[in-house]
Amino acid sequence: MTPGARRRSRKTGPDVDDAWLAGVAQDVSAAAGDVPVDLLGDFLPLLADAAVNGRRPRRSELEAVEALGRRAAELGVSAGSAVQLYLSASWRLWRELPVVVRSTDSEVVRAAAEAVMHVVADAVAILAEGYNSARRQMVRREETLRRELVDDLLRGDADVGGVVERAEPFGLDLARPHQVGLAAPRRRLPDVDAATSSLERIVLDRLGDRDVLVATKDGLVVVLAPGESEAPGRMDLGSLMRAELDRLPRGRPWQVAVGRAYPGSYGIARSYEEAREALAMASRLHLDTPVIRAEQLLVYRVLVRDQPAIVDLVNAVLGPLRTARGGAEPLLATLETYFATGDVATETARQLHLSVRAVTYRLGRIKTLTGYDPTDPGHRFTLHTSVLGARLLGWPGDGTTDGA
Template structure:
């Protein structure tokens, strides 16, 4: 934009002013860096290499102003960060860069009164005011571009990590990538799976990260085909946590349909097990249309077993049938009879030739031993399948 802020001097006079300003450029740059060093502690903490980069930017700012003024307010974009944009965006925050540019501009403004003749000053002050706005836009463009590059890089890294979790191949190389993505949790992790919203994967990923942060959780997300994969970790996922209750707000970030929470694992490196269970649960979820949303993968063990998940079959045999067989006391016999008699305590008592209170006591013990209540329709379905699988596979199934 051509200068319109004041009646410009003639081309010859403008060139003379620019020449005098150029002669003072080194002193002005030194004064600017001195001012930055005096005002901001962060500058002193930079490495010599990075301080040199800042000095280059300061000199580029002064030289850029001189050239811009000499050309009468050139339409060319201000590019004072061209020499070290990578250094600035990597080692200085946007606020620090704003402070840096403001200090440079203020110093140049003050040095004009010190270094230049009185007749030159009005033109230079007015021009500097215009130039400073272009510098501000240039800084914003540098950080916007850097943020875009970092965002794309982060998305690729995040997708790579989530893919490794889904394949159960989280090694040291993957864990080093996780640290760069802001994962801080050292214990407690789980995987949540559901359908990705059709209106945009990027929006869903951003919204999921916001929700996870509001819950105090570390979060990694990615989209696999039509599935939204969410890996979470943090203190809220403690050993005694109700995962479904803690992670319920995340269900809103998925499209309609089942949302399955994999079991808690101790650390991210073992999250492949949680992912496998969640994926198995998502495939089997249509078998239980009334399932809550979200639903824990372990609550879908019957459907998972029937859909061909060997882990689920072995879990039912080992963790349900096995403890009942070990407990003795007629629990297996009572459970079998109770299920065969249509969940009737009285009919079971008659068939077993025991008092009804004995049946009630044994049913309570079954609940204590397995975590499933024989009198609950859903739990009785799980117990029935566990009995069958336990007989087929044996209680000691690994």
């Protein structure tokens, strides 16, 4: 017997009483499977009252059905199963309803059917409304919890036990190695959230729904995934992210950076910092590489670790270029492109939109001003290191090395 049937002591009409409704409820319960029959509440008495007396549900009664819809969502019952429970209950009650079974008056049956259908329509509509309202609240609550969890993981929250407990419902085993991938649009895009949704679908499909989180932070798309050693033979995270983002309308170009995999909650924060630093260095070095792995930029981290030394090197080697006509930047750009093309003057000229003669002239000026010959293998390392250091320091544009 449903709670609603137990609460009602009055008869709704001849032969329609609590005992009969309890029997119908038992039939519904047997057919409901895993769906709690208590979700019907007072629905069966409402149907019987409508069939016998033609009464429409009161507002308070419909509000009770709405609350049951919210309850169904909270219990994890699917919307289809909840609606099917109500339709099945309606069918079973109508099939056994005495006023219908025993009546020979078609007008009575028609009126009862019309009244019952009104109640079913009203109840199912308000049930679905309550269900959807609860689901929206649950989704918003889950999004908030996910966002807070991602922020704490990337920050390296000190409450490790709390983070581990909060990560479990999202399928994260923080004892396993994880890596973080960051995707940055090269220009402002209209909807980063759309990129996140699209990327989340493909990442979950390729990597599974455990140990994976996709979110946004500071205008970047963030993907937390198992370390590559956990899934040998799969497409690496950076290539997977780049391939999917490039499929988006107006999605190009993106640049993706991936940190190395580390175990534990602090390992996630470490991988995130590596990926973020890789993006920052790529920007300062004007790298257009679509996918950057943190280990590929370790040499640059070594350069910036001892900043006083690299400042001294840049000033000592490249400082004289400031005296050149037009300043140091054109000569610095020539050196940068020359080294990037493997010391090929013709390719350097093509990329800089200069003649080969102009490139050769600039290389000669650099030798005269600095005393280092870019075409001499013995001088190349010193010049190349100085150029990299200059780009990392923003030299000569912002004067960070002046007076160092």
